[in-house]
Amino acid sequence: MQLLVQPKPFSDESLESYLLRLTEANFLESYRLLSGAVKEWLQEQDHEAGGAFPLELKTVNVWHARQSSSFRVRALSLFEKLSENKDLPLLSLSLRNSAADFCGNYRALARGGEHIPRCFIRKSSIPVCPLCLSESIYIPQAWHYLPYTACTKHGVNLVHNCPSCGIHISYLDSEMIGHCRCGYDLSRASVKSADPKSIWLSELVVQQDLGGCSPLEKTGSFSIRYAALLYFCIVNDADVNNEEEVERMLREAVDFYTCWPRAFHEVLSSDLEFSKAKLVKSYNKTALSFALGSKLSASTLIKGLTLQENFILNEILVFLDGVVNSYPKSKHPNYGDMLLTVKEAAALLQTTHDQVYLLYEDGYLHSSSKIGSHARFPPNQPVFFLRQVIELSKAKMPADFGASATYLPHW
Ligand SMILES: [Zn+2]
Ligand SMILES: [Zn+2]
Known part of the structure; x- marks a missing residue:
């Protein structure tokens, strides 16, 4: 099997659009004629790749292959060879599953070097200009x-x-x-x-x-x-x-x-202020998320960003540093004594959960509740004091290698 005509792709073109133009350029009446012939040919070459190639256009892109993404990639790379001259540009136009996770735990897709949250992909219609x-x-x-x-x-x-x-x-x-x-x-x-x-x-x-x-x-x-x-x-x-x-x-x-960072600081301040009215326990027994919701835990944006790139985390640090300074430690617990989870502490310290545990085990961080010597706190349990984490964040070693800061060696 060979496709005689290879249309030139537009740099911003979708894979599915290119496949439709490939169909037409090769005088095939419908995409199903192309996909049927390609599938049959693939099955002769490589059974697994053939099985991973769908007939429908709407599921052909790599990210739709949930279980067998690698077979789908293999199918498309074989398909690329069906052209008489140069390889077809199928994989470079495809949208794939990405290992990056957005805002803590939202899945992402990637095309080239660009990552996009999966929930930003349209499902019901693809509007046109x-x-x-x-x-x-x-x-x-x-x-x-x-x-x-x-x-x-x-x-x-x-x-x-x-x-x-x-x-x-x-x-x-x-x-x-x-x-x-x-x-x-x-x-x-x-x-x-x-x-x-x-x-x-x-x-x-x-x-x-x-x-x-x-x-x-x-x-x-x-x-x-x-x-x-x-x-x-x-x-x-x-x-x-x-x-x-x-x-x-x-x-x-x-x-x-458009009103950044003023709008963000206003929201954070009013969140704290509002928490006063609904407070059930004292501040040193209350999670920071009780006041701020997911604003801190989601602020990692994309794992591995530096503080210069992550403007949201940067502003949260500025804000919380201000809180800790305005409310020094005193007899009566205040905002500065609120509790952070392992996940939130790791976000503020721009480090890994492992590093947070090491800081805890070595006494740099204290916890509000006790735990067995080899046990670990669940990542979403509020246990560390905001004040200590902020103080520690100022003492961090520069992140020379990679964006994840190191506070203590593993040995
Ligand atoms: Zn119509
Ligand atoms: Zn237009």
Whole structure:
């Protein structure tokens, strides 16, 4: 089997879009004819790879292969060889599972060097910009991402529903790029100008260099921008599996990050203030999360970021350092005596859970409750005093190798 025509991929094109254009360029009537022939050929070459190659377009991308991601990668790399001249660019366009976790425990996907939270991937529809489609028939990867709601090139809202039949537009379901399943030419759909918030969010997804002084514009890292947007959703208790709720929350995040860091300090201060009214036990028996929720535990953003990169953790440190200084140790427990979990202490100290245990075992950190000599505190049990952790964070050794700070050697 051989594919005679190899279309050139657009640099921002999705894998699925490229496969549809490959189908058409090789004069095949439908994607199923291509996927059926490829599957049959794969099964002759390598049974496992053939088994891991789906016929449907909507599940072909690598990240959909939950159990056998490596077989799917193998299938696509064999498929790449089906071209007469150069290899097909399938793996470089694919979206894969990433080992990075966002904000503590949210799964991520990766394309190239860019990581995105899995919950930011659109599932129900893939909206389109009719003006882009009228210029060139392909789907950019960004149209799959929830923060991207307006075309940055044309300044118009993406269109979610077919103007003719009303169904959600999804080229993954219809296996056609320029037309709806009902036959409507999507490049003819009318468009509406997008508001500044939508444009701002969309630019964060596709433009590395942005003028502006919010931390999201200043960082050139798409991964850090996504992590910060996810952080806002999490600390505001959004249901991240609900696409509408996430989209609404992302719009609120625009105001929040535009007023950075003032808006963040105001929220943290009012959280502390509000905790006074609902306090049940004294402060030295109360978890910091009782006041701040997940704002500290989620602030790791992406494991391995330095403090310069992680502007959220940096501001939390500034804030908590201020709290500890304003409320010195006294007879009556105060905010500075609140309790942190192992996970939160590790986040503030920018180190591993193991290092936190070593600091505890060597007496640098005291705990509010006792534990057996070889036992460990569950990572989410509040046991360490905020004051001690903040004091220790100022004494840390510089992180010369890797971003994880070392306080004590393992021997
Ligand atoms: Zn456009
Ligand atoms: Zn339609």
